[in-house]
Amino acid sequence: MTPSVPLSPLPPSPAPSVTAPARPLLPWVRAPRRTLAASLALGVLAEVLLDRARWGLGFPLLVAALVGALAWLGGREGWQRARPNAWLLAPLGLVSVFVAVRDSSWLLPLNVMTAAVLLMMLAHFWAAGRVERLGLTDYVVVFFGSAAQGLLYPPVLVRDGVDVRGLKSHSRLLWALTRGLLLTLPVLLVFGLLLDSADSIFSSTLQRLLSFDLGLELLVGRGMGVAFGASVAAGVLGHALRRRATKELGDAEVASATPRLGLIEALTLIFAVNALFFVFAAFQVAYLFVGDASSPAAGYTFAEYARRGFFELVIVSSLTLALVMALTRWTRRETRTAQTVFRASTSLMVVLTLIILASAMRRLSLYEDAFGYTLLRVHTHVFMVALGAALAWRAVTLWWKPERFAVGAFATALGSVLVLNFLNPEAFIVRHNLERYARTGSLDTEMFYDLSADAVPGLVRAEATLAEQYPGPLATVLKEHLERLEQRDTVPEWNVSRFLARRALLRTGAWSAPVNP
Incomplete structure (x- = not known):
């Protein structure tokens, strides 16, 4: 008999390695369909209100609509979490309203930029955290970080808000319609050319029907404007309603650095x-x-x-x-x-x-x-x-x-x-420079040409007071401002300073016919 050879025990199989779940590349948003619908609506509203020669009442209306959409999407629970930072709404509302109050080319970009910073702060702290817990450099990090993260939310909302499976289920029908159109167009083209040459009355009628301007350039521009506005709204809303997985800036007090200097x-x-x-x-x-x-x-x-x-x-x-x-x-x-x-x-x-x-x-x-x-x-x-x-x-x-x-x-x-x-810096400049003129007899009127409608009421009062001593230059300045203000404001462009400037000029008789400010 062959001696039995003892079998060596098999080496233990290695335990399966447990790896941490990979963090998704794109974040998740609550209520993606409602957020996508709100973003598209805000994009259309932004195109209607802001695609103008001048900004005015449309800007605070758009900011109010954006904050209202945020409150609606967040619900009562979201508002309860946002209450500690709700004081940001006060300066946001004021600087937004001042876009419709001041006409200064210096204040407009300053107000718009300040509103953008406040919106980013509000979005970052809508769900949790406190503004007062940030360090000085953290404000810069929060603003640019929130703006960068906001770029991720438009594709997220499209991914989660559009029923891709439903589109796939109708893909056969869409493909059949496409093939039918490809077969139909050449046939219609041949028959149309033959019938067009057969009857002159039919030909002229067909030419009138087909001689319309689609306005493709305008449609493309409007579409791009709506897409851009919707993307910005999606970034703000998505970042505010995001699901937080880790601690973020403002969730805790800034840790003090280890002192190293004696x-x-x-x-x-x-x-x-x-x-x-x-x-x-x-x-x-x-x-x-x-x-x-x-x-x-x-x-x-x-x-x-x-x-x-x-x-x-x-x-x-x-x-x-x-x-x-x-x-x-x-x-x-x-x-x-x-x-x-x-x-x-x-x-x-x-x-x-x-x-x-x-x-x-x-x-x-x-x-x-x-x-x-x-x-x-x-x-x-x-x-x-x-x-x-x-x-x-x-x-x-x-x-x-x-x-x-x-x-x-x-x-x-x-x-x-x-x-x-x-x-109101421009009105301040006019007032104090005229006081200086009363003391010194020197007045630089060249600067008045560069001022906006904010300064016009003060210039009108000055022209009435100084008409005898300074008749020429101020009248020329007012004529220049009159030419700028002849273009009427639409409702989204309406501005308090331009309204008051037109009314002041109207009272001087600069306009012979009544003007609707």
Whole structure:
């Protein structure tokens, strides 16, 4: 007998590897069919309201429709989650309405861009999170990140909202109809040509019936406009109603960075900068605020003195704000005494910077007293006030809730946009330059040609007051504005400033016939 050979045990089969499910390339959206329908409707509405020579009432109506669609799609549960960030609706509504109020070519892009930022913020925080939990750079990340993610939602809504299977089930019928048309067209063409040559009356009638303009160029343009508007609406709605799989920016407080700079090194830098700022601020106070600053420093003209110092001082103020933020983030403060010394020294740096910023504003005021106001100078004034407010808020948050500086800076930026709109810079320029004319007898009327309808009521009042001393130029300016305003506004283009400008010109008799503003 053959001896039996023991069988070696088979090696254990390897356990099947468990891999994590791959994250889908495209996100998922709740209620895709309703969202797709709302996006298409908003695309049509955007084409109707905004495809105009000028923007006006149509813009706030479109923004209101977009927010209304978002509230409708999100439902009561979505609104409950969005309530902590609902305060964003107030500035969004104001800047949108100001598109229909101001006619300035400076304020229109500023208002539209601000509305776009607020819409992206609202979409990001509709389902969860809080705006005040963002860090300063997180606002930039949220805006551009939301805009980039919004590009993914149009194909998602088409994928989930269109019944592709239903289209496949009717593919045979569609293919049969296509083949029938291919067979029919040549036959109709042959018979049509023969009958056309057989009867002249039939031929002329057929030519009249076929001599219509399809307007393909217009249809293609309108279609592209609707598609673009629907894609933007789909991006905003889809991003707001997305299903969150992970934590996102704003869902939790920003984690503080690990301090890497010693207190002694930081205080050395702070004390040195404070000493430099103190010496410079002392010179500025002595000359600009205490001494005689009615004339520029010796050896300088007004223009040289203001321009040479202004931009440098604004840059110094901006860099100081960045320096304080960096030191606050990276400096080790391990004891209460160290914390107090650091806060006091950085607060002093902020105070000295505010004095430097005030000197920059004083220099600009000297320049304006000498040469008058322009749009750039007025906008720069508001920017400097906003920068000063941000510096002051930084000093406050050094002692109270440092993590709230970012939302305060964001609110300051929004506030500066609203201040510009409420101020009406062009009317402000006309009013103050005419007051300067009453003091000095000098008036630059060339600038008035570049102003918009916002300035027309003030110019009309000025022309009535200065008709004897300044009869020619202001009348020419008003004639120029009259020619611009002769084109009537449609309902989507209606604008408060253009309405008031036409009414002011009508009262002067510039229009011989009544005009419907």
